[in-house]
Amino acid sequence: MDRRALLVAAGTRAITKSLSGLPGLHFPGPSVHTLSVKPELANVKACVFDTFGTVVDWRSSVITDAANRGNAKGLNVNWAEFADHWRLGYKPAMDKVRNGEIPWTNLDELQRMILEDLLRQSRIDALSDEEKINWAHVWRRLTPWPDSVEGLTRLKKKYIISPMSNGNVAMLTSLAKFGGLPWDLILGTDLVKHYKPDREMYMTASFFLDLRPEEVMMCAAHRSDLQAARNCGLRTGFIYRPAEYGGGPAGVADKAEPDDFDVVSTSIIDLAEQMGA
Numbered sequence: 001m002d003r004r005a006l007l008v009a010a011g012t013r014a015i016t017k018s019l020s021g022l023p024g025l026h027f028p029g030p031s032v033h034t035l036s037v038k039p040e041l042a043n044v045k046a047c048v049f050d051t052f053g054t055v056v057d058w059r060s061s062v063i064t065d066a067a068n069r070g071n072a073k074g075l076n077v078n079w080a081e082f083a084d085h086w087r088l089g090y091k092p093a094m095d096k097v098r099n100g101e102i103p104w105t106n107l108d109e110l111q112r113m114i115l116e117d118l119l120r121q122s123r124i125d126a127l128s129d130e131e132k133i134n135w136a137h138v139w140r141r142l143t144p145w146p147d148s149v150e151g152l153t154r155l156k157k158k159y160i161i162s163p164m165s166n167g168n169v170a171m172l173t174s175l176a177k178f179g180g181l182p183w184d185l186i187l188g189t190d191l192v193k194h195y196k197p198d199r200e201m202y203m204t205a206s207f208f209l210d211l212r213p214e215e216v217m218m219c220a221a222h223r224s225d226l227q228a229a230r231n232c233g234l235r236t237g238f239i240y241r242p243a244e245y246g247g248g249p250a251g252v253a254d255k256a257e258p259d260d261f262d263v264v265s266t267s268i269i270d271l272a273e274q275m276g277a
Helices: 003-019 058-073 079-088 090-098 107-121 129-140 148-156 169-179 204-209 223-231 268-274
Strands: 046-049 160-163 216-220 235-239 263-265
Touching (some): 046 204, 079 107, 107 169, 148 268, 216 223, 223 235, 263 268
Parallel strands (some): 216 235
């Protein structure tokens, strides 16, 4: 730097220091976007997300919806237990498809089947088919976690983003419209007629987006989901959701150490920062 440029720079620093104490003026510090991305993640082009529990708060949403319905009909039911048992029916219902006990059935229909069982167990009757369908579709109306929309919006500026969920296209599209989730596309299980952790589901992003597996990052709050994705060659991003199960019997929130996955984050905003978005 020549003498004139040095004097200009020194003068600018002095003026900035002098003005920074005046009211109404603010000089921000370094941008959070200066964080460097791990070299092994430099080729990632798409981030795909588990949705139920990772992006949206299923438990609180299902409880609130059921309580509103119950109050309107004067029903005396423990709605937190109702929501937990609905979630506990999720894997056994998918296993019926995997084991060939029932033919391919999308998640909307599986949720309707689980609901029918719960209604019988809770002795709730006199509901029309339309009411039952609307109730089952609560899984299309789940509230995002507070950081989800902002974090996804940031990631979308740099990466292709999509759900990588066991939901079907109609369910996930409705969920996105309801919660303002800014997906670039919807990868639903009905595209390949497989549920996670089947390899066919994890490979949908690389297949439909013409990407190599290592160019896709699976993002989830569930260790088993990420481990299955990693076995298929995908990169992995963990998002901690301590409140997902609310202390109920449906599960315990997973935790992760920094080296367990390619990225370990406390929110989707934190994930976006670590990914340079």
